Amino acid sequence: MEKHLIRLAGIAENSLVNGPGLRKVFFSQGCRHHCKNCFNPTTWTFDAGKMVDMDQLISQVKNETFLDGVTFSGGDPFQQPEAFAYLGKEIHKLGINIWIYTGYSWEQLMILAKKFPSIQTMIENCDAIVDGRYMEEYMDDYLKYRGSANQRIINVPESLKQNKLVLHHFDDVKRPTDSDKKQNSFPI
Numbered sequence: 540m541e542k543h544l545i546r547l548a549g550i551a552e553n554s555l556v557n558g559p560g561l562r563k564v565f566f567s568q569g570c571r572h573h574c575k576n577c578f579n580p581t582t583w584t585f586d587a588g589k590m591v592d593m594d595q596l597i598s599q600v601k602n603e604t605f606l607d608g609v610t611f612s613g614g615d616p617f618q619q620p621e622a623f624a625y626l627g628k629e630i631h632k633l634g635i636n637i638w639i640y641t642g643y644s645w646e647q648l649m650i651l652a653k654k655f656p657s658i659q660t661m662i663e664n665c666d667a668i669v670d671g672r673y674m675e676e677y678m679d680d681y682l683k684y685r686g687s688a689n690q691r692i693i694n695v696p697e698s699l700k701q702n703k704l705v706l707h708h709f710d711d712v713k714r715p716t717d718s719d720k721k722q723n724s725f726p727i
Contacts, residue, residue, distance in 0.1 A: 543593040545622035548582040548614055550596075558638035558667065558684060559709070560607025563600060567614035567623065572642035574673040578686065582614035593622065597629045608636035608666075617641050617648065620657035624664070631664040639665050642672040645693055645704055667707055668693045683709045 551557070551564040566579065568588030573580075581587065600609060609630055616623040616639055627637055639661065643651070645668065652659040662668070669685055669692050677687035684692060697705040 548588040557610040564610045567616040570614040610638045612640040624657040624660035627664040637665040638667045
C-alpha cells in the first residue's frame with residue numbers, strides 16, 4: 540500500500556486561535572512569502588520539518604471527537620498543494636470544518652486553481668481561507684483569527700456558490716477602554 544506523505548513543521552493540539560472552536564493545526568513546511576517579522580520563520584525552508592504519513596493524521600482526526608475543526612497553516616499549505624489536497628479532501632469527508640491560512644490572496648488562488656487541479660481541490664474542501672501576507676504595518680493584536688488587518692477571512696463555500704468573494708465576519712477582540720482599565724484596577 541502506498542504511503543501518502545506530507546512535510547510538516549509541526550502539529551498544534553487544542554488550538555483556540557487558529558479558527559473557531561477547539562482545533563488541531565497542521566503547520567506546513569515551506570513558504571516563499573517570507574513576510575517581514577513572520578511569527579513562524581522556521582517554516583520557510585522546504586527541506587526542514589518532518590515527513591508524516593497523512594493516513595495516520597486522518598485516523599487521528601477521525602478519533603478525536605472533541606475537535607471543532609482542523610486548520611492548515613504554515614509555512615504556506617498552498618505550496619504543498621498535492622499533499623494538502625489529499626489531506627483536506629479526506630478530512631472534509633469526515634464532516635470536519637477546515638480552515639487554511641495562506642500568504643496568497645483569494646484572487647491569486649483563483650488564478651492558480653485554474654492551472655493546478657490540486658489547488659482547486661484544496662479550495663473546494665475547506666470552509667474558510669484566511670488570505671494575504673502578514674504585514675507588520677497592519678498588525679493588530681485585537682483582530683480575531685488574523686495577524687494583520689489586510690488579511691481577510693473568506694467564506695469559501697459561499698464564495699464558490701455565488702462566484703464572488705464572500706467574507707466571514709467575526710467580532711474582533713474588544714479593545715480595553717480607559718473606563719475598563721479603571722474598573723479593573725485596584726487602588727493603592
